[in-house]
Amino acid sequence: MAIPKTTDLIAVSKHFQALADPLRIQIIELLREQELCVCDLCDRLEVRQSKLSFHLKILKEAELVRGRQQGRWIYYSLNLPQFVHLEQYLSEFRRLSPILPARICSDRPE
Amino acid sequence: MAIPKTTDLIAVSKHFQALADPLRIQIIELLREQELCVCDLCDRLEVRQSKLSFHLKILKEAELVRGRQQGRWIYYSLNLPQFVHLEQYLSEFRRLSPILPARICSDRPE
């Protein structure tokens, strides 16, 4: 398994960052049930509309959700392939042997 | 699949938060190779020791890494079961049908 490039690692951390907020996780949990419009999310989560918009933008930029306009409403839903992508990043660790080889750390030259 | 409790969701977001930083992802990538002491991580990542200590603490609190003291050195390694745990959280989304049922959002009473 090759070591990922630094730029890839930054991308990975950015995606995890989108999941690093309780409200955003709650949004995702609600969308797991069904597609919802912003006003429904507002009602259920009891947060202001602009606050929700801010968090939806972060989730959208991380490609974890998608917005579909219909009339005056925008319906948000999960972008499942992106979840699979993150799952795969984590799954690589499962392949490692449970005990990593120790490495003796002694005083180095100069 | 039951809806997780709010407290669980906060815990989930906390764990993802630990992965939400490029340096911490880099630390994890290095530890994927082998157990390393703090001074080695400092050298390889070219960051100050106190900075590394700060980030290692976050990873340790999220149970993503473990520290093992040996003499003056503390060797850090990955705590693989925790990675599996997060992987499983994400894997639940794979079971969802790709297209979630739309829900019509119309004007609600009053």
Added chain:
DNA sequence: TTGACAAATCAAATTTTTTTGATTTGATAG
């Protein structure tokens, strides 16, 4: 058109996270 309403954007205030340099703690070797 105009009015109503859903959602996005924006700037300012607030909160949280991260960085930095200095200090402390704890273990070892002499």
Added chain:
DNA sequence: CTATCAAATCAAAAAAATTTGATTTGTCAA
């Protein structure tokens, strides 16, 4: 003991993320 060195802790500064309320944008219906 005492020197030394690895690592943690701490307080202050800096940077980044989040919240808030007001405003704007876009769509639809009358």
